[in-house]
Amino acid sequence: MAQLIDGKQLSDAVVASLAEETSQFAAEFGLLPGLAVVLVGEDPASQVYVRNKVRQATAAGMRSIEHRLPKETTQQALNSLIETLNQDPEVHGILVQLPLPAHLSEPDIIQLIAVEKDVDGFHPLNVGALASGNGELIPCTPLGCMLMLQQVHDDLSGQHAVVIGRSNIVGKPMAQLLLQANCTVTVVHSRTRNIEAICREADIVIAAVGRPEMVKSSWIKPGATVIDVGINAIEREGKRKLVGDVDYQSVSDIAGSISPVPGGVGPMTIACLLKNTMKAALLQQTA
Numbered sequence: 001m002a003q004l005i006d007g008k009q010l011s012d013a014v015v016a017s018l019a020e021e022t023s024q025f026a027a028e029f030g031l032l033p034g035l036a037v038v039l040v041g042e043d044p045a046s047q048v049y050v051r052n053k054v055r056q057a058t059a060a061g062m063r064s065i066e067h068r069l070p071k072e073t074t075q076q077a078l079n080s081l082i083e084t085l086n087q088d089p090e091v092h093g094i095l096v097q098l099p100l101p102a103h104l105s106e107p108d109i110i111q112l113i114a115v116e117k118d119v120d121g122f123h124p125l126n127v128g129a130l131a132s133g134n135g136e137l138i139p140c141t142p143l144g145c146m147l148m149l150q151q152v153h154d155d156l157s158g159q160h161a162v163v164i165g166r167s168n169i170v171g172k173p174m175a176q177l178l179l180q181a182n183c184t185v186t187v188v189h190s191r192t193r194n195i196e197a198i199c200r201e202a203d204i205v206i207a208a209v210g211r212p213e214m215v216k217s218s219w220i221k222p223g224a225t226v227i228d229v230g231i232n233a234i235e236r237e238g239k240r241k242l243v244g245d246v247d248y249q250s251v252s253d254i255a256g257s258i259s260p261v262p263g264g265v266g267p268m269t270i271a272c273l274l275k276n277t278m279k280a281a282l283l284q285q286t287a
């Protein structure tokens with residue numbers, strides 16, 4: 001049976017250690033690290049994510065400022081809020097919960113966020129910095145996956161890592177972080193041929209696809225490490241349930257270690273958002 005990589009437990013430890021850093025920060029600079037969370041509309045999943053982010057920011061002793069805007073909010077009104085937050089010295093991190101309603105431009109909003117407050121790490125300048133190996137604010141989900149991998153690998157050098165998915169928010173930055181950690185990286189996607197055989201060669205599999213339980217035990221080399229990023233709501237036996245992109249039941253019989261869903265990458269993503277907020281606050285106060 002595979003070793004569990006417990007994202008909930010690890011994220012609690014990260015948040016506890018951030019709470020100590022927050023008090024040191026407050027003592028030194030006379031203010032708290034501040035995170036502004038912007039939610040446009042009433043998407044139920046986004047509301048849950050925002051609530052969890054705000055709750056965890058509070059647990060880390062940070063100041064969190066929530067901006068809930070109606071779904072009819074215009075681009076101009078959203079731009080104007082972002083510009084105000086960019087100028088506010090008590091706001092060190094700005095997170096705009098995605099997806100935005102269809103009439104709003106996500107690229108425009110992401111570009112408008114001040115680079116040094118972009119705690120999601122999605123601004124093109126932060127994306128470029130990560131690609132060139134100088135990233136400061138790194139996308140939270142892949143950063144969380146790296147911390148989880150460090151729980152079971154002292155050194156990732158030479159490991160063959162297969163990343164399933166090539167999105168801008170997970171797959172691509174994940175591949176870059178693994179490359180920086182000296183892994184040999186293969187990225188597979190919807191046009192890749194024979195994904196199963198490629199995954200079977202991997203020492204590490206990161207699944208970020210959005211397809212419930214797609215990765216089966218026959219895809220996994222015995223002893224491999226499996227990190228499941230997927231969050232998929234399904235109906236099973238008349239009940240709504242969250243499952244990952246990995247068939248946890250069968251894969252945990254063959255993998256060396258595996259992260260669960262829920263309680264895996266999800267909580268680590270939030271912990272890393274707060275880590276980025278602390279980093280952004282320190283960079284801004286010492287600039």
Ligand code: NDP
Nearest residue numbers: 141165166167170189190208209210229230231265266269
């Ligand atoms: P996207 O939909 O943006 O990307 C999915 C990727 O998977 C694409 O690159 C796509 O390929 C690839 N893909 C789709 N179908 C297949 C297939 N059958 N075989 C191989 N590759 C396939 O999703 P995200 O990256 O945003 O998210 C992925 C999953 O992670 C989702 O379940 C999401 O909910 C979850 N997630 C979880 C987070 C967390 O905190 N735990 C945070 C962010 C996301 P192509 O590019 O060719 O279309």
